[in-house]
Amino acid sequence: MDNHKGCTTIAMVVIANCLSLAIAGEVRAQSAGSDTRLDTLQQQVNAQSARLDQLRDQLAAQERNVSELQRALDLERLASTRARGTGDGAGQGVAASDPAASATAMLAAAVAAQAAPGTQDDATGEGVAVDRAVAQGDRPPPQPVGRAPEQDLRPPEVAQIFDQPGVLTPSGTFVLEPSLQFGYSSSNRVALVGYTIIPAILIGLIDVRQVKTSTGTAALTGRMGIGNRFELEAKVPYVYSSSDTVSREIFTGTAVENVFTSSGKGLGDIEATARMQLNRGGPDKAFYVGWLRYKSRTGRDPFEVVTDCVTRCVANATGTGLPLELPTGSGFSSLQPGVTWLFPSDPVVFFGSLSYLHNFKRDGVSRTVLTGAPPEFPQTATEPIGEVEAGDIWGFNFGMGLALNEKASISIGYDASFIGKTQQNGADAPGAVRITLGTLLLGASYRFSDRHTLNVALGVGVTRDTPDMTLTARVPISL
Template identity: 45%
Template sequence: MALAALSLQISLAQAQSEGTGPGGQGAGQGESFRPGIYEEPEENLPADVGELFDDRGVLTPKGALIMEPSLSFSHSSANRVAIEAFTIVPAIAVGLIDVREIRRDTFILAGTFRYGITSRLEFETRIPYVRRSDDVRSRQLLEASSDDVIIDSNGNGLGDIEAALHYQLNIPDPGDPYFIANLRAKSRTGTDVFEVDRELVMQDDLIVGERLMEQPTGSGFWAIEPSITAVYPTDPAVFFGNFSYTWNLERDVGGNIGEIDPGDFVGINFGMGFGINENTSFSLGYDHTVVFRTEQNGSVDQTEFDRIHVASLLLGFGHSFSPKANLNLALAIGVTEDAPDVQVTMRLPIRLF
């Protein structure tokens, strides 16, 4: 999901001896298999082509349980200028100009568990632990003081737990794409921004800002995300893409805030992966999410943009250490202002049985 971190698993696209299917002698697997329908020995773990997105492309074999610890780090920065003034001549403003430099670092340590209910249906749950720190440096340019105001805060704790179902819709003929239907639900188990205490920041007996006593670890809203994933194997590469819609459920926060209906998300991503050798793979991808405007008590803030675009370029690397363990690294580089500058994610899927 857009509130969470992203990965898509797909099989190595090395052709079988008769030139069919996306399986073959891929990443440490000695037996061929069709997408989602595994015929390799039970002890083998399906190989990946550099995990990039959250939505599944290779399903867990029937009766198998996979544990995937992961660690993600993201860094965001922004410079914002707020002007409350009037102009007397072009380029000269009289009033208050507030300049802010914002830095945010987020660490997410998560445990993901996937179980193959059938050879075409998989259940997944993800439990994250989040640590966030924010630093804001502010200066009011037209005030007498030349000192910067530093406002910092951090927080850590349980994040929003997620659960998902993935179902392979078809068993394709050789050379045809296959499709995965996904349904993901996100809770609000993390501490949200409405539950965090605040304090005023003073300078020279003036209120210059507001500081969160701690950073939230959750969004504060339930969300449901249906999506469809397409995977097209073609030797020696695999092409994949996903389209999703995230419905964020409205909530009555109470007090003087009232009812908040967060904006929904529309997301699309696509990419390509290919095997370098039997154990190593590489992938490229692009992810784009459109976030729509939030409503409060049935109305919208006219000063906000109608939509926000969050887009990233992704690079992935996968390596199979053994039939039961893979290592996956993913790098996301933000290409729009509202996307994180950089995000690095490491995953280690391990087949338990």
């Protein structure tokens, strides 16, 4: 009996141990399975996070494409009003008849193609069919979808008639622009030195002169587009001018007219300009471009040339006399801020600008005067002038451009400047007056290729102080 009980006890202990081992194994199996499921869930979470990051990147890329396509649409609408044409460059597959609709269709197709998943394989198959159709000549090649078309790198096609262009140089493009300008002006000057005893009877001297001046300026201008809305420009001019003064000898009874000729040539005043587009314009919405121009005084100024006071000065009664050599610069550094606007309205483009030029004053100015010695032994004297500040200039202009075809365009405009009085030692200089300059301008532009354009502008003075005629030719070259 006791043996039976002992066997039973041993059997129960063995069964208990087996149950414990079985339960422990089950627990370990369940724990291992739980860890496996947790690892699987973690992997799924990581995969979903990676997918979300990928979708986020795709969304950002789509937003950038939409922004680029919208900008391309605005530029293409503007180009259509100026009749740029399709050109020969790559990426210019948009129909010239309706570029706005084509760009809109490209925008919608790009968004739909990138937003719909699982369409790349279908698009690939369709692309093979399209390639076959193109190879057989049944249909034109398709345009790229999902990215903005390459922008035209040509300078503005509107015929430039003012110094400041209205549209900036494309980003990353360098434009080299050689130009040549010829100007001619003539005026009559009458100086009365004496007094009148009764009206129409003068006791004294009457000095009558005819002054005819011709000026030629060759300039090399470089412009560089930085980003989508910024541009830098530098201009280096070379000036040649000639002046003929026709008058009769004073204090003599001769009826023979003499000619006093002087000329000058050399480097002019170097200029630097920065421009920035202030807004995003479009059809029936103006573009605004702000700019800041600095003009140096690298040219030979009027105070450096020798003034002839032997044959043309009468006790300073007729002014400062005539220079033996003409200056090539203004003699003053200046800073000129301004804003240019351009308003496309099919089929023309209206444009204009408003500016203010400030001349910096100079201290300790003097001039050199020829004092009557013979030409072989000239003698000069220095006359102090003191502080001189040239008058500031307010200017505005406006015009309109019309495209004749995809290569030729014409422009017409008016330019006006209001020049203040020159100050000397804090007061108005002797004989200083306000001057109004007005010029009527006609221009034409012809595009030979995507890189070369010829621009010609003719200016006609409408006030007495304005040059009678200015003729300017520019050849912008995109590099």
